[in-house]
Amino acid sequence: MIQPSFQHLDIPTLGDWLGGGQSLTLVDIRDPVSFAQGHIPGSRHLDSDSVSTLLAQAPREQRLVVVCYHGHSSQQAAAWLAGQGFAEVYSLDGGFTDWAHRHPDRVES
Incomplete structure (x- = not known):
């Protein structure tokens, strides 16, 4: 059985x-x-x-990017979401921690 897959995404590309x-x-x-x-x-x-709302509302053909702290647990979530029918799923390498370090001006609270 082939496992649905996700791709790794780097911070500059997401930016x-x-x-x-x-x-x-x-x-x-x-x-x-x-x-x-x-x-x-x-x-x-x-x-x-909130995952059921995402599954009901998010367009399956649109890119889906998963962010966690450091880019580790997002990989498991991305693989699971790919299995839910999302066409392009990405896990952000380095996670929010790396994003905030590189782009402190692009963090919202």
Whole structure:
């Protein structure tokens, strides 16, 4: 059985996509307090309570980027979301921690 797959995404590419107005769904799987303290603009918090809403509303053909703390747990979430029928799923390498370090001016709370 072939496992649906995701792709790795680097920080500069995500920055270009967001700066260029690319259509994408951006989800952050960190805990709610961390998300509230700071997140990538345009991202939505995703947890077990909100995943059903995402599955019902997010366009399957649009890029889906998963963000966690350091880019590790987002890989498991990205693989699972790819299995839910999303066409292009990415895990952000370095996660929010690397994003905030490189782009402190592009963090929203």
